Amino acid sequence: MNRALSIRSNKNGSSSSAAPRHGFSLSSLRGTVQPELSKKLYKLIKSENHLIQSHEAAGKERLSIASQLSDWGEATNDDTISDISDKIGVLLSELGEQEDLYAHNIDDSRAILKTIRNTEKSVQPSRDNKAKIADEIAKLKAKEPESAKLVTLEQELVRAEAENLVAEAQLTNVTRQKLKEAYATEFAATIERAEKQIILARHGRRLLNLIDDTPVVPGDMRAPYEYTNQARQILNDAEDDLRDWQPELEDVPSSARLENNLMPSSGSHQQTVDDSVGDETMIHADPEQSRISSGTSVTTGQVGHGYAPSETGTAGTTMNVA
Amino acid sequence: MNRALSIRSNKNGSSSSAAPRHGFSLSSLRGTVQPELSKKLYKLIKSENHLIQSHEAAGKERLSIASQLSDWGEATNDDTISDISDKIGVLLSELGEQEDLYAHNIDDSRAILKTIRNTEKSVQPSRDNKAKIADEIAKLKAKEPESAKLVTLEQELVRAEAENLVAEAQLTNVTRQKLKEAYATEFAATIERAEKQIILARHGRRLLNLIDDTPVVPGDMRAPYEYTNQARQILNDAEDDLRDWQPELEDVPSSARLENNLMPSSGSHQQTVDDSVGDETMIHADPEQSRISSGTSVTTGQVGHGYAPSETGTAGTTMNVA
Numbered sequence: 001m002n003r004a005l006s007i008r009s010n011k012n013g014s015s016s017s018a019a020p021r022h023g024f025s026l027s028s029l030r031g032t033v034q035p036e037l038s039k040k041l042y043k044l045i046k047s048e049n050h051l052i053q054s055h056e057a058a059g060k061e062r063l064s065i066a067s068q069l070s071d072w073g074e075a076t077n078d079d080t081i082s083d084i085s086d087k088i089g090v091l092l093s094e095l096g097e098q099e100d101l102y103a104h105n106i107d108d109s110r111a112i113l114k115t116i117r118n119t120e121k122s123v124q125p126s127r128d129n130k131a132k133i134a135d136e137i138a139k140l141k142a143k144e145p146e147s148a149k150l151v152t153l154e155q156e157l158v159r160a161e162a163e164n165l166v167a168e169a170q171l172t173n174v175t176r177q178k179l180k181e182a183y184a185t186e187f188a189a190t191i192e193r194a195e196k197q198i199i200l201a202r203h204g205r206r207l208l209n210l211i212d213d214t215p216v217v218p219g220d221m222r223a224p225y226e227y228t229n230q231a232r233q234i235l236n237d238a239e240d241d242l243r244d245w246q247p248e249l250e251d252v253p254s255s256a257r258l259e260n261n262l263m264p265s266s267g268s269h270q271q272t273v274d275d276s277v278g279d280e281t282m283i284h285a286d287p288e289q290s291r292i293s294s295g296t297s298v299t300t301g302q303v304g305h306g307y308a309p310s311e312t313g314t315a316g317t318t319m320n321v322a
Numbered sequence: 323m324n325r326a327l328s329i330r331s332n333k334n335g336s337s338s339s340a341a342p343r344h345g346f347s348l349s350s351l352r353g354t355v356q357p358e359l360s361k362k363l364y365k366l367i368k369s370e371n372h373l374i375q376s377h378e379a380a381g382k383e384r385l386s387i388a389s390q391l392s393d394w395g396e397a398t399n400d401d402t403i404s405d406i407s408d409k410i411g412v413l414l415s416e417l418g419e420q421e422d423l424y425a426h427n428i429d430d431s432r433a434i435l436k437t438i439r440n441t442e443k444s445v446q447p448s449r450d451n452k453a454k455i456a457d458e459i460a461k462l463k464a465k466e467p468e469s470a471k472l473v474t475l476e477q478e479l480v481r482a483e484a485e486n487l488v489a490e491a492q493l494t495n496v497t498r499q500k501l502k503e504a505y506a507t508e509f510a511a512t513i514e515r516a517e518k519q520i521i522l523a524r525h526g527r528r529l530l531n532l533i534d535d536t537p538v539v540p541g542d543m544r545a546p547y548e549y550t551n552q553a554r555q556i557l558n559d560a561e562d563d564l565r566d567w568q569p570e571l572e573d574v575p576s577s578a579r580l581e582n583n584l585m586p587s588s589g590s591h592q593q594t595v596d597d598s599v600g601d602e603t604m605i606h607a608d609p610e611q612s613r614i615s616s617g618t619s620v621t622t623g624q625v626g627h628g629y630a631p632s633e634t635g636t637a638g639t640t641m642n643v644a
Contacts, residue, residue, distance in 0.1 A: 005409070005412060005554060005557050006392070006408050006409075006411075006412065007388050007389050007392050007408065007411045007412050007415050008389070008392045008393060008396060008408055008411075009389045009392070009393050040390065040393060040394040040397055041394055043390060044387060044390040044391060044394060047383055047386050047387045047390060048383075048387060050379075050383050051380060051383035051384060051387060054376050054377075054379040054380035054383060055376075055380055057372075057376040057379075058373055058376035058377055058380065061369055061370075061372050061373035061376060062373060064369050065366060065369045065370060065373060066329050067329050067330070067331045068362065068365060068366040068369060069366060070328070070329050070330045070331070071330060071331050071362060072362040072363055072366060074330060075362055076497065078494065078497070078498075080498070081497060081498065081501065084501075085501070086328050086329065086330055087327070087328075088505055089328075089329045089330075090327060090328065090329050093329050095512065162540075165540040165541050166540045168540075169537075169538055169539060169540040169541075169542065172400065172538060172544065173535075173537040173538060175398065175400070175403060176400075176402070176403065176533050176534070176535035177535040177537075179403065179406075179407070179530075179533065180530045180533045180535050183410055183526060183527075183530055184527055184530055187523035187524070187526040187527050187530075188523075188527075190417065190519050190520070190522075190523040191519075191520050191523045191524065193516070194515075194516035194517070194519050194520045194523070195516070195520065197512050197513075197516050198512070198513050198516045198517065200512075201509035201510075201512040201513045201516070202509070202513065202571075202572060204505060204509040205506055205509050205510075205571060205572050205574050206572060208501075208502045208505055208506050208509075208574050209572075209574055209575070211498050211501065211502045212498070212577065213495075213498035213499040213502050213576055213577055213578040214577040214578065214586075215491075215495040215499075215577075215578055215579065215580055215584075215585065215586035216491050216494060216495060216586070217491060217585060217586060218484075218487040218488045218490075218491040218585075219487050219491075220491065222494065232327060235327050249524075249527060250524060250527050250528060250531075252527050252530050252531055253531070254535055255534065255535055255536040255537075256535040256536065256537055257537065258537055262537075263537065263539060263540075264536075264537035264538070264539060
């Protein structure tokens with residue numbers, strides 16, 4: 001584990017060298033057309049796409065290997081190898097399916113990050129406008145301090161500052177809620193893949209124990225294979241375990257109750273944790289429990305309203321413009 | 323899960339379509355220079371190579387995303403986002419390291435499969451030779467039944483059959499032992515990646531709970547961030563849990579005690595399971611335990627002697643040539 005307890009690239013140059021070339025060459029090019037504010041997240045979202053593709057490819061390979069193993073086993077003309085290799089193949093192909101499901105779940109997390117990026121993108125003009133007006137005022141004051149236009153500009157500036165205050169509030173509201181939601185989703189997906197693949201791998205090892213690998217001498221006949229039923233039972237067990245699988249996650253409650261205008265909904269501060277989780281089976285883990293990661297039910301954060309630029313506004317919000 | 327309980331391609335056409343093109347185009351070309359007997363495994367081993375590359379690529383992307391997330395968080399100028407994103411990044415980079423370790427462990431399993439393939443390759447000539455001589459005899463009997471050469475050929479055939487009996491015994495001995503060993507290794511690696519990534523993901527969700535995503539109204543100040551110590555403690559917890567991690571696997575014992583000539587070592591039939599496992603910490607799981615996959619210590623099969631063609635022979639083996 002990274003002992004520095006930080007991987008910020010200015011603290012840790014090696015981490016940037018871990019970036020695959022294709023990831024950067026492409027992203028950095030496209031990134032340049034993005035406003036400064038959303039550039040970093042834009043690139044990160046691109047990289048997540050490469051990550052997703054890698055896991056999809058791994059899933060495909062697994063499926064291919066699974067059927068190749070089964071076919072090879074059949075060709076050995078050894079009943080034991082033929083049956084076990086076919087059933088190992090079944091487990092491997094499910095392992096591949098889980099890898100593919102994981103890729104799709106990361107894609108959901110990626111979509112949530114996009115809502116942050118889109119808000120960043122929309123906030124940039126507001127910042128620019130405020131700066132532009134302040135700049136004009138400074139220039140004009142220097143050139144013709146008595147200009148009547150200064151009054152108009154000052155009024156424009158106050159409006160621009162008010163608009164920007166709203167934009168910045170929307171940005172911090174979306175950023176905190178969606179970052180929490182995106183990674184709660186991604187970590188939940190990591191745990192799901194892991195727990196299901198553990199089920200498959202453990203039953204796989206049980207299957208291997210049905211192979212009698214006691215060596216024979218030339219001319220000896222192998223004892224006939226008699227574990228067909230046990231082997232099938234192991235597959236049934238694996239299937240049952242997968243069907244019975246339940247997510248057990250530490251709750252990641254959200255206090256975010258955002259209106260479409262990305263402002264707090266009335267009463268969001270009185271909201272209790274229970275309201276915030278759309279999961280009936282939820283149990284709350286106390287810190288001790290969570291420490292030993294025997295967590296509770298799956299929660300990947302509240303799915304808030306997506307960002308809706310058309311509805312941006314200060315309607316129903318109080319303002320403390322200094 | 324595949325309800326057919328078999329993925330043999332002649333039963334399940336779809337599984338072959340899951341094969342990525344690059345995997346086949348290459349393999350099938352090279353495969354043609356392989357003797358028939360080792361062609362299938364040759365291709366499978368090639369596909370395993372693509373699988374390994376996919377997981378390596380995923381690991382690299384994770385490391386890249388981890389540092390990008392940390393850098394993005396720093397740029398938000400939000401102490402909460404900055405600290406949590408950096409620490410999430412640390413967990414993500416470890417997640418990537420585990421993905422990379424997994425790729426290397428699959429490579430070990432792949433190397434074990436190669437020993438089967440090499441034996442298959444070496445057995446082919448013995449089968450061909452036997453068939454060739456039998457063929458010659460048949461032809462000669464038809465042409466000149468009185469030929470004195472028939473006697474010589476009959477003697478050659480007996481020798482060829484004896485040699486082939488040994489070769490086939492070596493093949494079945496190696497195939498069963500190494501198949502068991504290769505997949506015990508691969509399943510153990512799958513479980514290790516899964517259990518370690520679960521640790522990281524669960525602590526990651528704890529980190530997310532340090533983000534206060536209560537929405538603010540324009541002009542509001544965020545409460546100052548005060549979870550620096552808790553966040554660091556979560557990283558320490560994750561690090562401790564990874565350090566304390568121990569493999570707990572159902573034992574996959576091997577009864578194979580092969581000499582370099584791939585024949586049973588003397589007394590291998592009296593051998594008890596306990597002898598067969600090179601793992602002091604091994605405890606035996608009873609079938610019930612294994613069913614609920616609360617297994618015992620890690621065992622990936624006995625690492626037998628590699629295949630040594632130069633030492634092939636019948637030395638020290640009994641023969642029952644019919």
